[in-house]
Amino acid sequence: MKKDIILAGVGGQGILSIATVIGRAAVANGMYLKQAEVHGMSQRGGDVQSHLRISTEPICSDLIPEGKADLIISVEPMESLRYLPMLNADGWVITNNVPFKNVPDYPSDADLEKAMKSVKNMIAFNADQLAREIGSPRSANMVILGAAADKLGLPYEEFEKAVAAIFAAKGEDIVSANLKAMASGREQSQK
Amino acid sequence: MQKLLLLGDEAIAQGALDAGISGVYAYPGTPSTEITEYIQHSKKAKEEGIHCTWSANEKTAMEAAVGVSYTGRRALVCMKHVGLNVAADPFTNSAVTGANGGLVYLIADDPSMHSSQDEQDSRSYARFAQIPCMEPSNQQEAYDMIRYAFDLSEKLQTPVLFRVTTRMAHSRSGVELREGRGQNPVKLDPNPKRFILLPANARVLYKELLAKQPEFENRALQDGFNAYLEGSDKKLGIIACGIGYNYLQENFGGKCPHPVLKVSQYPIPRTWVKKITDECDKVLIVEEGYPIYEELIRGYLDASGKILGRLDGTLPRDGELNPNILAKALGLPKTCGEPIPDVVVARPPSLCNGCPHADTYTALNEAMKEYGRGHVFGDIGCYTLGALPPYGAIGSTVDMGASITMAKGAADAGLRPAVAVIGDSTFTHSGMTGLLDAVNDKSSITVIIMDNSTTGMTGGQDSAAFGKIEQICMGLGVEKEHIRVITPLKNNHDENVRVMKEEIAYQGVSVIVPRRECIQTAVRHAKEAAKAKKA
Numbered sequence: 001m002k003k004d005i006i007l008a009g010v011g012g013q014g015i016l017s018i019a020t021v022i023g024r025a026a027v028a029n030g031m032y033l034k035q036a037e038v039h040g041m042s043q044r045g046g047d048v049q050s051h052l053r054i055s056t057e058p059i060c061s062d063l064i065p066e067g068k069a070d071l072i073i074s075v076e077p078m079e080s081l082r083y084l085p086m087l088n089a090d091g092w093v094i095t096n097n098v099p100f101k102n103v104p105d106y107p108s109d110a111d112l113e114k115a116m117k118s119v120k121n122m123i124a125f126n127a128d129q130l131a132r133e134i135g136s137p138r139s140a141n142m143v144i145l146g147a148a149a150d151k152l153g154l155p156y157e158e159f160e161k162a163v164a165a166i167f168a169a170k171g172e173d174i175v176s177a178n179l180k181a182m183a184s185g186r187e188q189s190q191k
Numbered sequence: 192m193q194k195l196l197l198l199g200d201e202a203i204a205q206g207a208l209d210a211g212i213s214g215v216y217a218y219p220g221t222p223s224t225e226i227t228e229y230i231q232h233s234k235k236a237k238e239e240g241i242h243c244t245w246s247a248n249e250k251t252a253m254e255a256a257v258g259v260s261y262t263g264r265r266a267l268v269c270m271k272h273v274g275l276n277v278a279a280d281p282f283t284n285s286a287v288t289g290a291n292g293g294l295v296y297l298i299a300d301d302p303s304m305h306s307s308q309d310e311q312d313s314r315s316y317a318r319f320a321q322i323p324c325m326e327p328s329n330q331q332e333a334y335d336m337i338r339y340a341f342d343l344s345e346k347l348q349t350p351v352l353f354r355v356t357t358r359m360a361h362s363r364s365g366v367e368l369r370e371g372r373g374q375n376p377v378k379l380d381p382n383p384k385r386f387i388l389l390p391a392n393a394r395v396l397y398k399e400l401l402a403k404q405p406e407f408e409n410r411a412l413q414d415g416f417n418a419y420l421e422g423s424d425k426k427l428g429i430i431a432c433g434i435g436y437n438y439l440q441e442n443f444g445g446k447c448p449h450p451v452l453k454v455s456q457y458p459i460p461r462t463w464v465k466k467i468t469d470e471c472d473k474v475l476i477v478e479e480g481y482p483i484y485e486e487l488i489r490g491y492l493d494a495s496g497k498i499l500g501r502l503d504g505t506l507p508r509d510g511e512l513n514p515n516i517l518a519k520a521l522g523l524p525k526t527c528g529e530p531i532p533d534v535v536v537a538r539p540p541s542l543c544n545g546c547p548h549a550d551t552y553t554a555l556n557e558a559m560k561e562y563g564r565g566h567v568f569g570d571i572g573c574y575t576l577g578a579l580p581p582y583g584a585i586g587s588t589v590d591m592g593a594s595i596t597m598a599k600g601a602a603d604a605g606l607r608p609a610v611a612v613i614g615d616s617t618f619t620h621s622g623m624t625g626l627l628d629a630v631n632d633k634s635s636i637t638v639i640i641m642d643n644s645t646t647g648m649t650g651g652q653d654s655a656a657f658g659k660i661e662q663i664c665m666g667l668g669v670e671k672e673h674i675r676v677i678t679p680l681k682n683n684h685d686e687n688v689r690v691m692k693e694e695i696a697y698q699g700v701s702v703i704v705p706r707r708e709c710i711q712t713a714v715r716h717a718k719e720a721a722k723a724k725k726a
Contacts, residue, residue, distance in 0.1 A: 010538065027196060027365065035363040037198070038305070039221060039650075044573065046540035061441035062362035062434065065514040067526035081535050087528040102541060104580075107534035115532040 001031070001153045002055035004064045006083045008074040010100045011043040014141045015075060019052050021145055024162035025154050026054035036062045045102050047079055054153075073148045075141050076100045077124065078107065081115055093119050094148040094189070096127040096140055123147055123189050130184045139181035146185025156186065197366045199359040202330040203297060204229035206337030209371035210293070213264035214242030216252035218620065219649035220271030221306035222360035223299035227269055228652070239374065245646075247655040248591070248620040249274035253281040256294060260285075260350075261386055263378035265293035265341050272300040272311050277591065277621065279316070282350075284388060286320035287396050289348040291380040293341035297353045299360050302480055302511035306648075308571070308588065310509065312480030317352040317457060321400055323407045324352045324457040325416070326433040330364040332455060336416060338369070343410060347403055356479050356511065359434050404458075412460035419463050422450040427521075428471030430454060430464070430484070434512075435477035441514040442523055459484055468497070475520060476500040479512050541576060547643055547707035548574045550679035551687075552584040554705075555612070555639065558691035562608060568601070570594035570622075572614040573647045573709075585612055592621025598636045599629045608695045611638045616646040616654040623663060629700050630668040637694050637701045640664075641679075643709040651712040664702045673701035680707065 005022065009015040016037060023033050036051040051064045066085050072093045074080030080095035087093065097116075099106065107115070116124055127143040142163070149159050160179055167175045197205060204226045207215065217227040230236050230243045242259075246252035249270040259266035268278075275282060275298050282296065298316070301307040317324035325340050327333040333355065340351040384392045411417055422428075429447070431439045432454040440447060450471055452463050468474050468488070474497060476485040485500035499505040505520045506512070515526070542549045552574075559566060569575055569585030570593065577584040587597055594611035602609040613622050618640050629636055640660055646652040656663070664674050675694055677687045687705070694701035708716075 011540065012543075023196060023363070033196065033364060036358055037361045037363065039225070039361050043650075044540040044543060044576065044648075045538075047538040058445065059364075060445055061437045061514045062358050062364075063438070063513050065441060065518070065526055067528040069528075078535055079538075081532050084529040084531055085527050089528070091528070103536060103538050105536045107536065111534045115534045118532070119529075 002057065003053075003071065003153050004069045005052040005054075005152075006064065006069045006072045006086050007050040007052060008072060008079040008083055009048055009076050010079060010102070011045050011048045013075045013100070015048060015050055018073060018141050018145045019050050020166060021142075021159060021162045022052060022054065022152060024166060025158040028162065029154060029158060031056055032059050034059045034062045047082060049083060071148060071151055073144060075127070075144055077112055077116060080124070081119070084119070090121070092121040092123065092151055094123045094144060094151070096144055097124040098126055098128045098140075125188050127185065130188060131181055134177070134180045134184055136177040136181055139178055142178045142181035143185035143188075146182035147189035149182065149186050150189065194365050194367045196363055197330055197334075198225055198361060198363050199327070199330050199333050199355055200225035200299075200361070201229045202334040202366045203337050203353070203355070204233070205366070205368065206334040207267045207295070208233055208235050208241070209369060210338040210341045211265055211372045211374045212241060212267050212341075213292075213374045214256065214259050215267045215269060216242070216246050216256040216259075217269035218246055218249045218252055218274060219646050219652045220274050220299070221649055222301060222355075222357045223269045223271050223274075223297065224649045224652070225360070226267075226297060235371070245652055245655065249278040250281060253278040253285070253296065257281055257285050257288070260290045260292040260294040261380070263292045263380070264375045267295050267297060269297045270299070271307065272298055272313050273307060273309065273590065274298075275313055275316055282316065283320045285350050286322045287388060287393055287400055288386050289396065289400065290344045290350050291348070291385065292375050293344040294350040295337065295340045295344060295353050296350055297355070300354060300356045300480060302356055305357055308590070310480070312483060313352060313354045314457060314483055315481060317354070318483065320352075321404060322349050322352055323347075323410065324354055326354045326455050326457070327359060328434050328436045328453070328455055330362070330366050332416070333359065334366045334368070336455065339414065339416070347406060347410070349400070349403060349407075354433070356434065358511065408458045408460055411456040411458055412462060414456065416455040417460060417463070418453045419466065420447070420451040420453060422448050424448040425450060425471045426473065428452070428467040428474045429477060430459070430467065430474060430488075431477045432484070433479045435479050435517070438512055438514045438517040439477060442518050442521060464488060473497055473499055475505060477506070477512065477517065539579060541579070542573065543710050545710040546573070547679040547705065547709070548577065548641055549582075550681060550684070551639070551641055551705040552577045552582040554679070554684055554687040554691060555610070556582065556584055557688045558695060559610070566606065566608055567610045567612055568594040568598040570611070570613040570617050572617055574612060574614055574641055577612070590621075591617055592625055595622050595625035595629065595636070595638055598638070599625065599632070599634045602634045602636050603632070607635060609636045610695060611636060613638065613640055614647070615640060615642040615644065615656040615660060618660065619654070619656040619663070623667060626664065626669070626700070627667045633699055635698050637691075637697070637703065639703045639705065642704050642706040644706070645709045645712045647709045647711065651709060651715065660704055669700050669702050673697055673699065674704070675702070676704045676706055678707055679705040
């Protein structure tokens with residue numbers, strides 16, 4: 001089993017914590033992992049992406065080749081489209097649809113929606129709202145992870161275990177908030 | 192042994208700890224910063240008192256490490272590629288002294304300039320100083336090779352340059368650790384002249400360095416980090432350096448049908464270069480950086496068409512490599528997905544909401560309005576983003592500290608006013624000496640030292656300037672009444688514009704210090720304080 005995943009967002013939106021959960025679940029299941037991250041200047045409000053590769057076989061490149069990604073997981077709608085050249089023909093885009101507008105020429109809602117509709121396999125929804133509804137407004141990234149969970153090739157329980165392990169130090173409340181966020185995203189994706 | 196998921200930078204840090212270093216010496220710079228940070232957070236460093244605080248700049252860092260090596264103990268030096276320009280003096284001369292205790296220079300290059308002003312290739316520096324160079328292709332190699340580099344350094348009494356590029360530094364993978372070892376005891380070099388580079392000694396030591404060259408190449412042949420992989424399709428052979436090897440193998444599912452010379456240690460062994468050029472019709476040279484070995488192997492006047500690489504257009508002349516660039520060079524089919532929709536626009540980095548630099552630039556732009564463009568010289572840090580809209584506030588960014596000296600030169604040449612904008616950490620890195628020049632010449636410049644009390648761009652490391660800026664300026668001879676501290680806040684805008692106008696009008700050296708903590712570290716410090724209070 002092999003999944004190549006592009007994580008996308010804007011610097012500071014927390015895409016690396018999504019990668020940490022998936023990575024932990026993969027490694028706990030004996031898989032190989034490579035993950036290229038963006039540090040430095042782009043983290044200041046610029047577009048950021050991370051290449052996450054998990055596989056039962058050894059992985060050569062740290063970067064995913066164009067047209068080979070199975071999934072784009074994004075926490076911002078325009079950013080979910082930036083990496084379409086990376087996606088394979090049957091690949092899925094899973095994204096938050098709440099725009100982060102920090103550039104003057106950000107596309108209009110109508111133009112953005114039209115472009116998103118033209119993507120073959122896309123799950124887009126308001127993850128901020130779901131996060132607020134379950135009382136942890138800062139966990140939109142875990143909601144998005146939950147929506148992607150069924151397409152990652154590992155049993156859902158493995159992601160729950162990973163969340164529990166990663167957030168254990170921050171206390172029971174944080175663990176359960178993140179589990180809830182993930183579950184609500186997953187439920188949304190199954191609608 | 193234990194297996195950890197580590198960034199390349201972290202694998203290097205853990206490798207250095209396990210190799211028994213007595214200190215890491217560094218100045219923050221992407222993509223090298225995480226190495227020193229990892230050591231700062233490590234239990235072992237705390238328990239064993241391993242030196243890991245930040246140095247004022249790369250030159251002071253490297254010289255301190257040479258001092259550690261002088262005592263017989265091991266030191267790691269870390270910096271980004273352009274930092275090695277700052278440290279070039281100790282770098283080249285320590286190649287002549289050689290090392291006593293293991294001495295490794297970790298230089299992180301940034302091809303494609305993700306966070307840098309150029310993409311210089313530090314392997315050139317290794318050739319220039321004539322010392323061995325290591326370049327890992329994956330995180331496990333990075334971990335293993337750091338200990339090897341220390342051993343090589345001690346065995347052949349030479350500093351070793353350890354080169355990584357951005358993707359190696361910032362990519363994570365599983366790393367299996369080995370048993371750690373302790374530090375060296377203090378033991379001075381038996382040769383009392385080794386570190387005294389008087390010409391008479393230096394001539395002897397330089398001949399020693401030259402005499403070591405065949406052994407450097409021999410180690411690269413024998414010690415297992417380079418490999419000659421046989422292949423049946425000899426129409427093409429490939430010399431693949433560093434992570435270029437990964438991109439090559441990605442295209443063949445790990446089973447390249449061509450002979451491959453995998454290179455992670457330099458100088459590249461001539462025996463294998465000869466073998467691959469003899470047995471293959473053509474040879475593609477894959478280097479993540481400058482075409483250094485391509486040019487050497489090709490020869491200056493080569494027109495045979497046998498050697499392929501960046502110089503003949505088979506690979507792009509600049510920028511980092513990736514699997515697709517290799518695919519194209521190998522004549523493999525394109526794999527690109529759908530194009531990027533037109534609605535997607537560029538999202539360049541920008542100053543954070545609430546950033547003190549934003550308020551400083553807003554005030555400065557107003558204070559400078561009457562003079563038109565081209566009077567403000569910038570420097571390296573988050574505030575370099577002041578060159579972009581909506582500020583458009585600075586007219587230059589060249590290297591660390593150059594704001595002050597370029598403003599001075601422009602003032603010498605008659606540009607009035609001339610204003611320098613520099614961060615607190617950059618000021619103590621390389622700005623102080625330039626300010627002294629300006630004071631000694633009574634140059635008419637205004638230096639704005641934007642004090643956010645941290646090294647912001649690289650993620651908020653301690654600044655060597657903290658709490659010292661006014662004293663330093665006074666010590667260098669700036670008149671006390673022309674050192675003005677302001678607080679960059681919207682509410683103080685009018686007052687700040689007035690102070691700036693006054694000092695810009697002054698015919699002499701004036702300093703303005705807009706002081707407010709970086710919004711990122713302020714939030715972090717508030718969280719830490721709340722946590723401490725809770726506990």
